[in-house]
Amino acid sequence: MLETDLSLNDMMFLARGAGVTLLITAISVAGGTLLGIIFGVARMNLGRVVSGLLAVILDVFRSVPLLIQLILANAFQAIAGLGLQPFTTACVVLALYTAALCSEIVRGAIGAVPTTTRRASRSLGMTWTQDMTYVVWPMALRVGLPSWIGLVLSVLKDSALVFWLGIIELLRSSQILITRLQEPMTILLIAGAIYFIISFPIARLGGHLERKWREND
Amino acid sequence: MIEVENVHKSFGALEVLKGVTVTVEKGEVLSVIGGSGSGKSTLLTCINGLETIQKGRILVDGTEVHAKTTDLNKLRRHLGIVFQQFNAFPHLTVMENVTLAPRKVLGMGKTEARDIAVQQLENVGLGDKLDVYPGRLSGGQQQRMAIARALAMSPDYMLLDEVTSALDPQLVGEVLDTLKMLADKGMTMIVVTHEMKFARQVSDRVAYFHKGILAEIGPPEQIFDAPQNAETKTFLSSVG
Numbered sequence: 001m002l003e004t005d006l007s008l009n010d011m012m013f014l015a016r017g018a019g020v021t022l023l024i025t026a027i028s029v030a031g032g033t034l035l036g037i038i039f040g041v042a043r044m045n046l047g048r049v050v051s052g053l054l055a056v057i058l059d060v061f062r063s064v065p066l067l068i069q070l071i072l073a074n075a076f077q078a079i080a081g082l083g084l085q086p087f088t089t090a091c092v093v094l095a096l097y098t099a100a101l102c103s104e105i106v107r108g109a110i111g112a113v114p115t116t117t118r119r120a121s122r123s124l125g126m127t128w129t130q131d132m133t134y135v136v137w138p139m140a141l142r143v144g145l146p147s148w149i150g151l152v153l154s155v156l157k158d159s160a161l162v163f164w165l166g167i168i169e170l171l172r173s174s175q176i177l178i179t180r181l182q183e184p185m186t187i188l189l190i191a192g193a194i195y196f197i198i199s200f201p202i203a204r205l206g207g208h209l210e211r212k213w214r215e216n217d
Numbered sequence: 218m219i220e221v222e223n224v225h226k227s228f229g230a231l232e233v234l235k236g237v238t239v240t241v242e243k244g245e246v247l248s249v250i251g252g253s254g255s256g257k258s259t260l261l262t263c264i265n266g267l268e269t270i271q272k273g274r275i276l277v278d279g280t281e282v283h284a285k286t287t288d289l290n291k292l293r294r295h296l297g298i299v300f301q302q303f304n305a306f307p308h309l310t311v312m313e314n315v316t317l318a319p320r321k322v323l324g325m326g327k328t329e330a331r332d333i334a335v336q337q338l339e340n341v342g343l344g345d346k347l348d349v350y351p352g353r354l355s356g357g358q359q360q361r362m363a364i365a366r367a368l369a370m371s372p373d374y375m376l377l378d379e380v381t382s383a384l385d386p387q388l389v390g391e392v393l394d395t396l397k398m399l400a401d402k403g404m405t406m407i408v409v410t411h412e413m414k415f416a417r418q419v420s421d422r423v424a425y426f427h428k429g430i431l432a433e434i435g436p437p438e439q440i441f442d443a444p445q446n447a448e449t450k451t452f453l454s455s456v457g
């Protein structure tokens with residue numbers, strides 16, 4: 001049953017696809033999280049007009065399906081003559097998508113820090129930045145981390161959509177092998193296992209931190 | 218010296234302070250009593266600039282709190298405040314709660330901040346809780362930690378807002394003892410409280426707040442034994 005025509009070369013091909021998936025996810029999550037934190041904090045501190053405008057823009061990225069965003073962005077960059085590589089376009093779109101979702105997590109998590117706690121830290125003479133750094137950030141992190149982990153895992157899976165731009169990531173490389181070798185079961189099992197192996201440590205890290213923090217309560 | 222001059226404060230249409238004037242001298246303990254919603258907490262948060270005011274002014278050692286040029290972060294180093302609600306930093310140990318501001322705001326070194334924290338925490342009876350997280354403390358211990366945290370900044374003034382009101386009755390005594398000790402050391406304090414016996418014992422003067430107005434102020438003997446104001450009489454008989 002485990003007889004297969006899958007060669008070492010094919011495995012390397014899959015591994016390279018997994019590498020692309022991992023790279024796109026890492027870049028998008030890093031950029032998206034950074035932007036998400038900036039947007040989230042900005043939305044809570046800027047005036048109503050700017051904040052409202054930002055909210056609408058972020059809502060667009062949150063609500064339009066990723067696939068449509070990818071294809072449109074790729075078409076626009078071609079029309080505008082930006083000459084971006086599909087890989088770059090994919091990372092930018094995924095990062096903005098991540099940023100939009102992350103900014104909501106950030107807002108919720110910061111909002112969960114009691115006003116009384118923040119007043120206490122400001123009363124001790126701490127500046128806004130010190131309050132954000134030493135009190136709000138660590139407290140908000142505990143609230144927002146589970147949702148953020150969920151976001152990372154979903155970006156990892158959603159990154160498969162970038163194959164529409166011709167990028168050969170994990171899912172696309174499995175498809176190519178399936179077409180050639182006609183062994184869908186084996187290849188999909190391997191691809192699924194790779195997704196799991198990438199996700200597992202991320203999910204576990206979240207659980208580990210949550211448990212560690214809960215010990216203090 | 219804290220000088221409050223004709224201060225008016227509104228939240229939207231609701232005027233909470235309606236022209237409050239009071240001076241607290243260095244070394245004095247002023248207790249503030251009064252019904253719920255009369256503006257006692259608001260007065261304290263106006264004094265340390267957490268709240269803006271609409272009219273009048275507040276001077277702390279001559280610095281006008283609400284002047285645009287005033288560096289509030291700097292001013293607040295001199296004003297310790299402990300709130301009605303518990304507000305420990307839950308992610309930090311008791312020791313870290315107390316050393317955070319001295320280290321970050323005053324730029325103190327680790328050992329110096331630690332020494333001060335140990336001393337303040339021992340004073341409030343928490344010397345054996347240094348590495349515990351606040352979630353493991355009782356309410357009374359949390360409030361005593363908050364007092365130590367404020368004191369670690371070596372403030373010139375302490376503003377205390379009903380620090381015992383959220384506590385179980387059996388925990389009130391330990392916190393009041395801490396405050397008495399502070400008063401004995403000559404700390405200048407404004408103490409908002411519902412504990413009349415305590416107010417009588419430690420205060421130099423007692424101020425009675427009624428609907429945003431300082432209805433009566435005077436030595437504890439006057440306020441408790443011979444109140445001049447009709448509202449004060451009604452209030453005191455209602456709280457027994």
Ligand SMILES: Nc1ncnc2c1ncn2[C@@H]1O[C@H](COP(=O)(O)OP(=O)(O)OP(=O)(O)O)[C@@H](O)[C@H]1O
Binds near residue numbers: 251252254256
């Ligand atoms: N941030 C705020 N926004 C709107 N209204 C407020 C705010 N803070 C206080 N108030 C209102 O101002 C009034 C005075 O409140 P304050 O907390 O100063 O009363 P208090 O004398 O401390 O009462 P208590 O004894 O119940 O603590 C109340 O009617 C309260 O609802």
Ligand SMILES: [Mg+2]
Binds near residue numbers: 257259379
């Ligand atoms: Mg109050």
